[in-house]
Amino acid sequence: MKAYIYPGQGAQFSGMGLDLYENSKVANELFENANEILGFEITKIMFEGTADELKETKVTQPAIFLHSTILTKVLGADFKPDMVAGHSLGEFSALVANQTLTFEDALRLVSKRALAMQKACEMNPSTMAAVLGLDDAIVEDVCASVDGVVVAANYNCPGQLVISGENEAVEKACEIMKEKGARRALLLPVGGAFHSPLMQPAREELAAAIEETLFSNPICPIYQNVSTTAVTSPESIKNNLIAQLTAPVKWTQSVQNMINDGATSFVEVGPGKVLSGLVKKVDRAMETSSATL
Structure with missing residues (x-):
């Protein structure tokens, strides 16, 4: 059984999607349609923008979504999924892939999600940190013991978690985790505490649109x-x-369940190969690949 998986924020790069735009009529039309829906030329930023321009939340999330979903559409008859999953933002791409959402509706939701998350970030100074080399249970216990808001936000693979919350609480949790034997506990260059209770205002805004x-x-x-x-x-x-906006991304558990339910290969659709690497860390023997034009 073939599983198709879709990346989230952080996979963007300058020039993303340009090969699709130049070599596929279907892709060309979808990109132009996206420019109209969003009300700005996202293609220009995707194809020619700087790393800083691509990091803007209103750009990053739609850009990754567009790269993933348009590549899926270009695969045409070759695209025969038995199951799909997406990491955070990637869940919207996966829902277009399995035809739960239309391309246009999902793009509008992704755009609203990005802007709502940006607003929530500005309301509360907050951050995220990667924790390597500790058991999930230890990370969860440390977060629960610290004053303020800090929670396990991304279960990426065994021994690799991301925590999320208020600046001081995240910094304190990192100190304790290092004392507990974490190989690394380092702050990430993100604008806010994604997948934590601090995203509640964004969740309410997105819920209305959904x-x-x-x-x-x-x-x-x-x-x-x-x-x-x-x-x-x-x-x-x-x-x-x-x-999803206020709950953790349980990627490790999702991959384990897909394998238990019969997945024999994983195809990553979109920019980068981060998810393929995480699948390998869950099950070294699993076959992984990247979708290409």
């Missing part, structure tokens, strides 16, 4: 960040997507 959007029956299950198990009910998919 409730107004049509979710169709998918052609294959999605393994969502919140539930980690196969989901096919449009109502459940919608609820999980709303919960």
Whole structure:
């Protein structure tokens, strides 16, 4: 069984999607449609922009979504997923891939999500940190012991977690985790505490937009960040997507469940190869590849 997986924020690079735009009529039309929907020329920034321009939240999230979904559309008849999953933002790309959401509706939601998250970041000074070499349970216990808001936010693979919360609480948790034997506990260059309770204002804003959007029956299950198990009910998919902003990304558990349910290969669709690397850390023997034009 073939699983298609979709990356999240951080995978962007200058020139992303240009090969698709230049070599596929389908891609060309979708990119131009995206420029109209967003109200600015995202293609110009994707193809020619600097790293700083691409890091702007209103650009980053739609850019990664566009690269992933348009590449999926270009695959055409070759695209036959048995299951899909996406890391954080990538969940929207996965929902276009399994036909739960239309390309246009998902792009509008991604744009709203990016702007709502940016607003929430500006309301509370907050950050995230990567923790390497500690058991999940130790990371969770340390977060629970620290005053202020700090939680486990991304379960990326065994021994690699990201924590998220208020600046002081995250810094304190990092100190304690180093004392507990973490190989590394370092702050990440992000604008806020994604996948933590501090994203509640963004969650409320996005929930309103999601409730107004049509979710169709998918052609294959999605393994969502919140539930980690196969989901096919449009109502459940919608609820999980709303919960995702303040809940942890359980990527390790999702990959384990996909393998347990019969996945024999994982194809990463979009910029970078981060997720393929994480799959290998969950199961070294698993076959991984990147989708190409």
